[in-house]
Amino acid sequence: MAEQKIDAEKLKHIATLARIGISDQEAEKYAVQMNSILDYMKILEDAPTEGVEMTTQVTGLKSVTRPDEVKIEAEADDLLNCTTLPKISGQIAVRAVIKEE
Amino acid sequence: MLENLTLKTASEGLRNKKFKPSDLAKDALERAKKSNGEINAYITIAEETALKAAAEADQRQEKGELRGILDGIPGALKDIINTKGVLSTSASKILSNFVPPYNATVAEKLLEAGLVLTGKTNTDEFACGGSTEYSAYGVTRNPWDKERVAGGSSGGSAAVVASQSALYAIGTDTGGSIRLPASFCGVSGLKVTYGRVSRSGVTAMASSLDTIGPFAKTVEDLALVLSTIAGADTKDSTTPKVAVPDYIAGLGGDLKGLKIGVPKEYFVEGLDPEVEKIVRAAMAEYEKLGAKLVPISLPYTKYAVAIYYIIMPAELSANLARYDGIRYGLKPEGEVNEILDQYYKTRDQGFGQEVKRRILTGTYVLSAGYFDAYYRKAMKVRTLIKEDFEKAFEEVDVIMTPVSPGVAFKVGEKSNDPLAMYLEDAFTIPASMAGIPGLSIPCGFKGGLPVGLQILAPQFAEELLLKVGHQYQLATDWHTKFPQL
Numbered sequence: 001m002a003e004q005k006i007d008a009e010k011l012k013h014i015a016t017l018a019r020i021g022i023s024d025q026e027a028e029k030y031a032v033q034m035n036s037i038l039d040y041m042k043i044l045e046d047a048p049t050e051g052v053e054m055t056t057q058v059t060g061l062k063s064v065t066r067p068d069e070v071k072i073e074a075e076a077d078d079l080l081n082c083t084t085l086p087k088i089s090g091q092i093a094v095r096a097v098i099k100e101e
Numbered sequence: 102m103l104e105n106l107t108l109k110t111a112s113e114g115l116r117n118k119k120f121k122p123s124d125l126a127k128d129a130l131e132r133a134k135k136s137n138g139e140i141n142a143y144i145t146i147a148e149e150t151a152l153k154a155a156a157e158a159d160q161r162q163e164k165g166e167l168r169g170i171l172d173g174i175p176g177a178l179k180d181i182i183n184t185k186g187v188l189s190t191s192a193s194k195i196l197s198n199f200v201p202p203y204n205a206t207v208a209e210k211l212l213e214a215g216l217v218l219t220g221k222t223n224t225d226e227f228a229c230g231g232s233t234e235y236s237a238y239g240v241t242r243n244p245w246d247k248e249r250v251a252g253g254s255s256g257g258s259a260a261v262v263a264s265q266s267a268l269y270a271i272g273t274d275t276g277g278s279i280r281l282p283a284s285f286c287g288v289s290g291l292k293v294t295y296g297r298v299s300r301s302g303v304t305a306m307a308s309s310l311d312t313i314g315p316f317a318k319t320v321e322d323l324a325l326v327l328s329t330i331a332g333a334d335t336k337d338s339t340t341p342k343v344a345v346p347d348y349i350a351g352l353g354g355d356l357k358g359l360k361i362g363v364p365k366e367y368f369v370e371g372l373d374p375e376v377e378k379i380v381r382a383a384m385a386e387y388e389k390l391g392a393k394l395v396p397i398s399l400p401y402t403k404y405a406v407a408i409y410y411i412i413m414p415a416e417l418s419a420n421l422a423r424y425d426g427i428r429y430g431l432k433p434e435g436e437v438n439e440i441l442d443q444y445y446k447t448r449d450q451g452f453g454q455e456v457k458r459r460i461l462t463g464t465y466v467l468s469a470g471y472f473d474a475y476y477r478k479a480m481k482v483r484t485l486i487k488e489d490f491e492k493a494f495e496e497v498d499v500i501m502t503p504v505s506p507g508v509a510f511k512v513g514e515k516s517n518d519p520l521a522m523y524l525e526d527a528f529t530i531p532a533s534m535a536g537i538p539g540l541s542i543p544c545g546f547k548g549g550l551p552v553g554l555q556i557l558a559p560q561f562a563e564e565l566l567l568k569v570g571h572q573y574q575l576a577t578d579w580h581t582k583f584p585q586l
Contacts, residue, residue: 021445
């Protein structure tokens, strides 16, 4: 199952995917801990799952729908008040998403 | 005064005008403030909100217009439940300033029923933990022994009921987060069937497992709270249109002929022998009440912890992706140059170590090349565990086990060893995987620390579960014991 051990470098890559900035020290620590957790997962190698379906919805619900109606659950101003970032004409101003070359 | 009352008797007292809702609220707040320095059960004590709600209930009482059993009763909500106008941090630094603009469905239902909200209870950050040590707002201590943990993640809610600063509290249970702290704190706690209570407005942890349920002093009180919060909700599409029975009416009747399954996989090495003795004594009490014990096997139990720590982090990492510090949440310290930098800094500074560990694990098991080996495999093993229970319930009505292999452990004992902490949930996770309800009730003490009995039933059989728990409490008095603070 876990053929590949996770080292600090790989852990930093995973952290980038998860959009978490972590220090080298943290990466070392989490790599050790994650390896021990993944080692424990090896117990699953023996589980007889051939031909077994995945359980994705445990009470058996299928395609739940509701009427397509507009409802006001919260006021726009109340929602905007939750941010600490600057607001410009009813929108939240964020840092540049696209960099200038 | 709360030390002499249950939810039910308090409600009767209000109806008979023996005391006022504001009397209850003042006593609750006083107890909360007095014990919070040591126990730290609350992140926020909502004094102003509570006194205002109590004053309104006073007026209804005076006019004889109390809304129902919960009207005017002090209760507390876990801090991952959104409450309009009341700080809701999810025990995370990333939400340290978050005052929700709306109520969760469960909060809305209880407020409409007349909840006097004493405060928001402590939990492991984003409900990630089994001891309430991983909160950004300090450890919740066990009211029975302040050197020990209250259990988690709903440790604050359990400790509030045990220290009697509210007559009920709401928690959430994803892998044992109601049952474990109920057991460690010596109170009654109910994990409901997946989908029985709406999760709208409650911070999502692992969406295929999360449930919401009550803690109280008695099983009868759990039934009273569940009657109010259960049912389908258009805002949570996982709540099926299964009728909500009259849980109070269902409590009566004897247990003659009840078949109790005793799974051998839960009475294994690692289970504290004294805890086993206490749990077996509780089951012997059930035999006296006319029930029959039936040895059963749930052979796939041994895989439950492993698949939980794949499925839960996978779902958690997706759910917590929304915490980017844009629409709400923490403003990171230091210069932020571009949007990615904002994400990295916000999430580094905002999340604690256990949450980071789980997000990283989840991101890893979902990443290309590992999805089949981990996530898909785990979801298949989940089916095997669910079928284990389905087969067992063809032969027995309920299943009884210990809640935990031991009693409350010392603060700091396991917090630096994630795997040791994860194994604390070995007896509660299988039921979560199967989506079935589980009740935790106090059944004895080991060295002054409470031991809990876990009772499991088929999906949507909460009525049976509550009856089985209530009948035990009519015959025994473990649930009447509370710590001296």
